[in-house]
Amino acid sequence: MKRYARLAATLGQRIEQGLYRPGDRLPSVRALSEEHGVSISTVQQAYRVLEDAGLVEPRPKSGFFVPEQRRVPALPAMTRPAQRPVDISQWDQVLEQVRTSPGDNLIQLGRGTPDISSPSLKPLLRAMANAARRSDLRALGYEGIQGSLPLREQIARLMLDSGCRVPPSEIIVTTGCQEALAITLRAICQPGDIVAIDSPSFHGAMQALKAHGLKALEIPTDPVNGVSLEALELAMEQWPVKLIMLTPNCNNPLGYIMPDTRKRALLSLAQRYDVPILEDDVYGELAYAYPRPRSIKSFDSDDRVLLASSFSKTVAPGLRTGWVVPGRYLERILHLKYIASGTCAPQPQMALAEFVGGGHYEPHIRRMRAQYQRHRDLMSDWVSRYFPDGTRASRPQGGFMLWVELDPRFDSVRLNQALRPECVQVAAGSIFSASGKYRNCLRMNYSSPELPRIEEAVRRVGAAATRLLEETQALESSPEPA
Amino acid sequence: MKRYARLAATLGQRIEQGLYRPGDRLPSVRALSEEHGVSISTVQQAYRVLEDAGLVEPRPKSGFFVPEQRRVPALPAMTRPAQRPVDISQWDQVLEQVRTSPGDNLIQLGRGTPDISSPSLKPLLRAMANAARRSDLRALGYEGIQGSLPLREQIARLMLDSGCRVPPSEIIVTTGCQEALAITLRAICQPGDIVAIDSPSFHGAMQALKAHGLKALEIPTDPVNGVSLEALELAMEQWPVKLIMLTPNCNNPLGYIMPDTRKRALLSLAQRYDVPILEDDVYGELAYAYPRPRSIKSFDSDDRVLLASSFSKTVAPGLRTGWVVPGRYLERILHLKYIASGTCAPQPQMALAEFVGGGHYEPHIRRMRAQYQRHRDLMSDWVSRYFPDGTRASRPQGGFMLWVELDPRFDSVRLNQALRPECVQVAAGSIFSASGKYRNCLRMNYSSPELPRIEEAVRRVGAAATRLLEETQALESSPEPA
Ligand SMILES: Cc1ncc(COP(=O)(O)O)c(C=O)c1O
Ligand SMILES: Cc1ncc(COP(=O)(O)O)c(C=O)c1O
Numbered sequence: 001m002k003r004y005a006r007l008a009a010t011l012g013q014r015i016e017q018g019l020y021r022p023g024d025r026l027p028s029v030r031a032l033s034e035e036h037g038v039s040i041s042t043v044q045q046a047y048r049v050l051e052d053a054g055l056v057e058p059r060p061k062s063g064f065f066v067p068e069q070r071r072v073p074a075l076p077a078m079t080r081p082a083q084r085p086v087d088i089s090q091w092d093q094v095l096e097q098v099r100t101s102p103g104d105n106l107i108q109l110g111r112g113t114p115d116i117s118s119p120s121l122k123p124l125l126r127a128m129a130n131a132a133r134r135s136d137l138r139a140l141g142y143e144g145i146q147g148s149l150p151l152r153e154q155i156a157r158l159m160l161d162s163g164c165r166v167p168p169s170e171i172i173v174t175t176g177c178q179e180a181l182a183i184t185l186r187a188i189c190q191p192g193d194i195v196a197i198d199s200p201s202f203h204g205a206m207q208a209l210k211a212h213g214l215k216a217l218e219i220p221t222d223p224v225n226g227v228s229l230e231a232l233e234l235a236m237e238q239w240p241v242k243l244i245m246l247t248p249n250c251n252n253p254l255g256y257i258m259p260d261t262r263k264r265a266l267l268s269l270a271q272r273y274d275v276p277i278l279e280d281d282v283y284g285e286l287a288y289a290y291p292r293p294r295s296i297k298s299f300d301s302d303d304r305v306l307l308a309s310s311f312s313k314t315v316a317p318g319l320r321t322g323w324v325v326p327g328r329y330l331e332r333i334l335h336l337k338y339i340a341s342g343t344c345a346p347q348p349q350m351a352l353a354e355f356v357g358g359g360h361y362e363p364h365i366r367r368m369r370a371q372y373q374r375h376r377d378l379m380s381d382w383v384s385r386y387f388p389d390g391t392r393a394s395r396p397q398g399g400f401m402l403w404v405e406l407d408p409r410f411d412s413v414r415l416n417q418a419l420r421p422e423c424v425q426v427a428a429g430s431i432f433s434a435s436g437k438y439r440n441c442l443r444m445n446y447s448s449p450e451l452p453r454i455e456e457a458v459r460r461v462g463a464a465a466t467r468l469l470e471e472t473q474a475l476e477s478s479p480e481p482a
Numbered sequence: 483m484k485r486y487a488r489l490a491a492t493l494g495q496r497i498e499q500g501l502y503r504p505g506d507r508l509p510s511v512r513a514l515s516e517e518h519g520v521s522i523s524t525v526q527q528a529y530r531v532l533e534d535a536g537l538v539e540p541r542p543k544s545g546f547f548v549p550e551q552r553r554v555p556a557l558p559a560m561t562r563p564a565q566r567p568v569d570i571s572q573w574d575q576v577l578e579q580v581r582t583s584p585g586d587n588l589i590q591l592g593r594g595t596p597d598i599s600s601p602s603l604k605p606l607l608r609a610m611a612n613a614a615r616r617s618d619l620r621a622l623g624y625e626g627i628q629g630s631l632p633l634r635e636q637i638a639r640l641m642l643d644s645g646c647r648v649p650p651s652e653i654i655v656t657t658g659c660q661e662a663l664a665i666t667l668r669a670i671c672q673p674g675d676i677v678a679i680d681s682p683s684f685h686g687a688m689q690a691l692k693a694h695g696l697k698a699l700e701i702p703t704d705p706v707n708g709v710s711l712e713a714l715e716l717a718m719e720q721w722p723v724k725l726i727m728l729t730p731n732c733n734n735p736l737g738y739i740m741p742d743t744r745k746r747a748l749l750s751l752a753q754r755y756d757v758p759i760l761e762d763d764v765y766g767e768l769a770y771a772y773p774r775p776r777s778i779k780s781f782d783s784d785d786r787v788l789l790a791s792s793f794s795k796t797v798a799p800g801l802r803t804g805w806v807v808p809g810r811y812l813e814r815i816l817h818l819k820y821i822a823s824g825t826c827a828p829q830p831q832m833a834l835a836e837f838v839g840g841g842h843y844e845p846h847i848r849r850m851r852a853q854y855q856r857h858r859d860l861m862s863d864w865v866s867r868y869f870p871d872g873t874r875a876s877r878p879q880g881g882f883m884l885w886v887e888l889d890p891r892f893d894s895v896r897l898n899q900a901l902r903p904e905c906v907q908v909a910a911g912s913i914f915s916a917s918g919k920y921r922n923c924l925r926m927n928y929s930s931p932e933l934p935r936i937e938e939a940v941r942r943v944g945a946a947a948t949r950l951l952e953e954t955q956a957l958e959s960s961p962e963p964a
Binding site: 091094095098099100101102111112113116124125126128129133138139140142143145148149174175178179182191204207210211316317318320334335338339340342343344345347348 | 619801820
């Protein structure tokens with residue numbers, strides 16, 4: 001890492017951790033130059049990075065300040081899901097969410113789409129058009145079942161950043177991360193098996209459990225540190241857990257990054273109970289801090305971790321291009337991949353190999369990280385302003401989703417109904433629980449560059465939430481009907 | 483249908499049925515004009531269609547003749563698979579086939595790729611490039627889970643040709659026909675269930691049975707009329723069949739079209755035993771005779787038939803765009819579709835909607851049908867010439883694959899090994915059987931426009947087959963080793 005980048009990371013962390021509070025003046029350029037033994041211009045560069053990320057604000061003639069106007073809601077407490085294996089419900093709610101097509105007038109705060117309008121994606125669109133023009137017509141034929149080698153080479157290279165050294169021959173390209181998750185679950189588990197998951201957890205993964213007849217054992221999860229290892233160990237003692245499935249980096253929906261020490265501890269716990277881990281790294285590259293966090297897979301010494309990921313959140317979900325590193329399950333997962341959807345479409349693979357290999361991926365990701373971090377602060381602020389008092393929210397360390405927790409009596413499914421005439425949709429918290437917990441929570445997407453439109457949508461959500469909550473309270477305090 | 487097209491169809495049928503033999507002179511233009519009460523120019527147009535299809539040959543000053551030089555191998559007999567439910571094997575052989583990437587030097591006679599180099603696909607490539615250029619960026623985002631509505635509207639329109647009136651709301655877009663088959667199997671069957679299938683049968687469908695823990699009950703099948711209804715009824719009496727799965731139109735690998743009367747009889751058999759039918763129509767549009775054959779679904783009166791298909795054989799497999807008409811299983815199949823791979827890629831859907839909606843599909847299909855029919859005759863002829871005496875072959879009525887049956891002692895798996903240095907690959911017959919039958923058979927693809935290259939490949943396959951068979955015979959007739 002360059003000097004200025006390291007300095008920016010250090011300062012950024014201090015601000016994030018609250019060492020400097022909103023409105024505080026930050027150390028002068030000269031002071032930092034002396035403290036860190038770097039040149040004046042290095043400090044200036046570092047401040048420019050922080051400014052781009054929205055973490056500091058220059059005031060003419062007075063230096064750099066922590067932006068004042070941001071308000072930050074309090075964090076939710078550790079979650080408390082049912083601590084026994086349950087069958088998965090909530091499909092109706094998920095279906096309602098995934099049924100809508102884009103382009104309807106609806107503002108879909110509920111979906112997991114990244115910003116796909118960024119100019120840094122222009123080279124990708126060019127590459128897609130190129131692939132369709134290629135005279136050898138590979139774009140139209142069947143690929144090999146393991147996926148395009150040039151793309152697997154690029155994926156292997158990218159994975160080095162997460163501390164993983166995986167040869168292209170040990171990567172299988174899949175139809176998005178969803179297919180990677182579904183086939184891996186089937187490769188490892190039999191119907192009736194119990195899978196331990198972080199909670200709240202991505203609904204696609206949970207619905208895959210449902211489809212395979214598996215039971216979810218939801219583990220209490222801290223919105224800063226991730227899954228509770230103590231609770232996980234207790235659960236593993238008590239139940240025959242067949243697999244641990246989680247998203248440790250830039251978790252969906254909570255946004256935390258599990259600290260490395262805890263990743264290691266989780267791994268040794270899995271070793272002790274001899275259970276494999278399915279790690280979903282789909283948001284890992286979108287961590288705001290550079291370098292990106294390590295994957296659990298990178299600590300894996302005995303081929304226990306299977307890693308699933310995709311370009312859906314980093315580049316574009318419409319490419320439907322993901323991958324799995326299946327370890328010892330390679331042959332079995334290749335079979336399940338073949339029967340699930342045959343070989344993967346060649347054109348997006350060609351376009352991605354060109355986009356990543358041509359050096360367009362890194363600048364795009366840098367830009368997205370900075371944008372999402374800025375938007376996180378904005379959305380946190382809006383939640384503080386527009387939502388009922390006492391509303392709590394996650395403090396994501398990566399990705400582009402905010403988790404919001406309201407009064408325990410609140411019902412986000414009813415909220416979505418109330419929002420229909422307003423043409424806004426949020427993700428109801430209950431779809432992130434196997435058994436319909438978290439009805440008082442919701443998740444909102446802050447990827448979009450259309451900030452005024454999003455702020456207006458959040459304002460409407462907040463107003464509707466306030467109204468609903470007041471109704472509930474009025475009902476509760478009114479005398480029983482005769 | 484236009485007059486000349488109807489006349490061409492009538493004459494074509496007579497030739498196909500052997501009413502005119504190779505070398506025969508066909509009726510004169512004037513005679514046909516009188517016989518059918520049409521103009522001279524209509525007859526001339528009809529002859530031009532037949533000439534394009536390779537069915538007639540003009541000889542200067544003498545009129546039109548049935549081409550002389552074509553030889554046609556004898557048809558294989560009714561197949562005789564094991565008539566009890568079996569677990570599916572043969573994955574190793576399938577894997578070997580689907581592992582190879584295109585662009586290797588290999589001539590892949592074994593794969594199911596249509597001709598994707600046809601100029602009639604140019605508008606598709608343009609549409610793909612357009613979709614990548616669109617400013618609304620829908621190509622990069624998540625689609626709705628049921629698939630793009632404009633595409634479903636086009637699919638509904640195309641299905642009218644097979645006699646099916648299905649509204650777009652009852653169609654689900656899938657990642658190829660393979661995904662449609664896999665999720666439908668899972669929607670209907672539980673592990674351990676028995677599925678009756680035509681035999682030989684498409685390996686992807688059989689491997690899907692394997693992955694779901696289902697057993698295949700392979701039904702004897704006639705290379706002209708399709709699955710034996712008598713054998714099927716006996717099987718249904720004896721075993722608790724949960725589903726009938728077959729490809730009645732332009733069957734892979736046998737190429738037959740089941741006559742309508744037999745489709746109806748099959749349906750009433752399924753009604754009597756109250757068993758659903760999964761109909762794979764992926765080649766139905768590629769029937770050489772116009773209009774295309776009806777689907778079993780089109781006779782369905784009690785929502786018993788589920789239809790799976792795709793654009794992989796008619797347009798291009800690399801689009802990975804298929805569909806299922808799930809009938810009463812809609813909700814369940816939507817769930818399984820969601821967990822299998824999430825929503826489908828929007829760009830191929832946009833491109834296909836533009837290609838079909840823009841009127842480019844019909845001329846493309848017409849062209850392909852004529853090309854494949856011509857190539858069938860050529861490949862039948864080559865098999866007669868280059869393969870050992872006594873070799874039999876199917877007489878496909880659509881699609882682009884020939885099924886070849888050799889001496890019972892022949893082994894096509896060894897053939898593929900022997901062909902490796904020759905850079906040619908065929909599909910070993912055994913992958914089309916659940917239990918590894920048909921080792922003495924193989925399937926070859928005749929879609930490619932590079933005829934000399936394909937003829938040379940077939941010549942090498944024939945030579946290698948002859949060599950192997952001679953070795954086997956020599957071994958058998960040599961005295962026992964001491
Ligand atoms: C944690 C997580 N995993 C997987 C996925 C699915 O990714 P893909 O679109 O690549 O199938 C998502 C998408 O929302 C997700 O949030
Ligand atoms: C009969 C049959 N069904 C389905 C398929 C799979 O089609 P797709 O490529 O659309 O998944 C094939 C491809 O070979 C096939 O032959």
